[in-house]
Amino acid sequence: MDLNQIKIDYTNKINKTENSADLELIRIELLGRNGKINKLFSEIKTAENPKEYGANLNLLKNDLENLIKSKNFAPVTRNLKLVTHNSQFSLPKIGHLHPITITERQLNEVFAKLGFSIYNSPEIVTSEYNFKRLNVPENHPAMDMQDTLYIQEPNYLLRTQTSTIESYLLQNESKNLPIRAAFPGSVYRNEKVNRSNHFVFHQYQAVVVDKGITMKDLIGTMDLMFKTLYGPKVIVRYRCKYYPEVEPGVGPDMQCFNCQGTGCTLCKYAGWIEMGGAGMIHPKVLTMAGIDPTIYSGFAFGMGLDRWTMVQKNITDIRTLMGGNLAYKPNEL
Template sequence: MDLNKIKTDYNEKINKAKNSAKLELIRIELLGRNGLINKLFTEIKTAPNPKEYGQQLNLLKNELKNIIKEKSNNTINVDSKIENCKLKIVNSFGLPKVGHLHPITITERQLNEVFRKLGFSIYSSPEIVTNEYNFLRLNVPQNHPAMDMQDTIYIKQPQCLLRTQTSTIESYLLQQQSKNLPIRAAFPGCVYRNEKVNRSNHFVFHQYQAVVVDKGVTMKDLIGTMDLMFKTLYGPSVVVRYRCKYYPEVEPGVGPDMQCFNCKGKGCVLCKYAGWIEMGGSGMIHPKVLQMAGIDPKIYSGFAFGMGLDRWTMAENYITDIRTLMGGNLAYKPNEL
């Protein structure tokens, strides 16, 4: 057998080996116990010049060993670089993580669960509404400051605007369900106001509204419902106070305040050094609002309240800046804010 041809052929094979595994297969094929070189050694006795043939065969074996060894060292270095590169990629970028719900969505669903257990239905409605349903049907006077351009975001279509409160849904619902009483409904959603953005305020935020209309509904029912809601979300030790407030759509009106979670009532930037955070507005539905919806206020009464979902979420997750909820940082987890 032509030893020079064997050397040339296997030298080419060795150089073409792209990794350690392929190189090892060539080594076994050539130098293994049952490899080509050992088979050639068995043919020495039948060679025309056994001594010279044996010397040439030993020389070929050593040369091929050296070629394989050199190639192996280079291949190991390449494999090592590839492996290090893989490790760097993993260390730099990490494995894909499972996403999570936005904290506001989590709070909204928690509230939905509370009210479903109390027999409430959950509703939604368009965010572009008319002036009539956003203001007039809620007993807001035509010349009320809230209707000014500096407070409300109007669109080009006449008498249309981005809703400033989820009470708008209440206006639609009372009219639609006026012949199908009683009503127990809750409705979360986005609202828009021409607000200056800071730690506590944003031009787009979220509210959670609830309304009950039935015979014999009293202020005691309103306070009891809100107490249950606060304690369900924040535990029995939560501190809440109720103050008399004025809202056009209710009479009387009350405002629930929760003790500031950041300073525990001592006063800080978040609560504007008051020790309390205003959580929303509530009260007994004004008789005029019921009348405009076609409901007789002499027979039926009701309560309504609207809460800032953003502030609920901030309190639950110890967030001190509302802009965190509206920012583009998606890397946080709700319990790590």
């Protein structure tokens, strides 16, 4: 083979190329594994002067390689045109907030306006915070496995009331007084699930601790809450009740909005709807949290959201609230 002729031919070819794709084709043809140069190397043995032939072939290979490298083309770019469709995407408006979430947010808004912080804490708690620190007497039936869902008896359980959040709050903030906090929360009881009972339900609680807090502050705050939520004409009465974590304890009842107190199926002919439990925080509870009850006092109140939401939305089976099929239209909420 005339190596000089090969050099001339390929030098011309390489010089004439105008893009990197063509140059790559020449490089493969010449220097690829099955290319011309390798083919010539395989013929060394048959050459008249293998040594000289080999040396010349190496020179040819290097020259052409360098020539190819010297051609510095920009990478091949395809003239791609971005195809866009003039479509507007939006999510279908078929979802809505859970009615309990709506009530929780309404309450958060009321309490935020009153200067309360919205607080939260874990759902798995120790029995100390769920019972002892709330002044629940030892061997109280509530501590029984029949009533409480234990994760690991006797120490770890699913909180049975939002007052448990209060235990953590009082301890964590005992050096940060005054406290003004509100918190929604899911709570758990070992209940058989049927149309009127469920093992998970929802409560809302508010706590205030400061110097000189009295029952008057409690009643005033609750009145304001009910009026904000249910209008200025709402009538609320307070009855004495016993809860271990408060002293004295009260239970607010709201006059039935459906019958204005005359009695109907909604209020089971009582004329009143029970709205939860409240009271002045027991001095023992304050002491256990490291707060001096001779200097500070406070109130706490909690209300169940499930039954109230059921009454509001005319839901007759509590399981509906925990299911995936809340059978009413968004505009009813």
